[in-house]
């Protein structure tokens with residue numbers, strides 16, 4: 001029996017600027033993931049630090065600063081998705097951090113193409129459209145950071161009501 005999990009997805013400023021919100025959310029819905037929370041937010045420096053609290057340690061100050069600045073330049077849309085093994089499944093649907101390494105059929109592989117070399121040569125920002133929690137521990141932290149429990153909802157999908 002696979003575990004039902006919750007995971008956080010952010011639609012980054014490049015996804016909104018390019019008008020890809022609907023098509024990205026559709027990918028998740030088509031894969032059977034259920035949207036149980038949604039909000040739009042303009043991150044400030046403090047919130048960016050809380051969201052990316054380990055990024056500087058992992059990748060250095062320039063990656064942290066560029067990513068935090070990029071994420072504050074325009075609003076993002078946050079989603080909580082629920083489903084069987086949702087954390088790994090959402091990562092699989094998203095593709096790799098660098099879109100040019102992402103397989104066709106993934107969100108980043110189909111809609112973006114930034115490479116590591118391009119990112120490094122251009123202020124360390126990788127335009128990869130979405131953020132998705134990396135593991136179940138990170139998902140728990142991020143869902144609680146972005147959403148109060150009163151902002152998360154329970155309902156049955158048609159599949160849950162009529163198929164399973």
Ligand SMILES: Nc1ncnc2c1ncn2[C@@H]1O[C@@H]2COP(=O)(O)O[C@H]2[C@H]1O
Pocket residue numbers: 055059063067097119120124125126128130131132
């Ligand atoms: N080597 C890197 N160069 C540029 N950005 C990076 C690098 N590694 C991680 N990132 C950024 O850090 C982010 C961590 O989580 P995201 O999935 O939001 O997407 C990642 C990228 O935006």
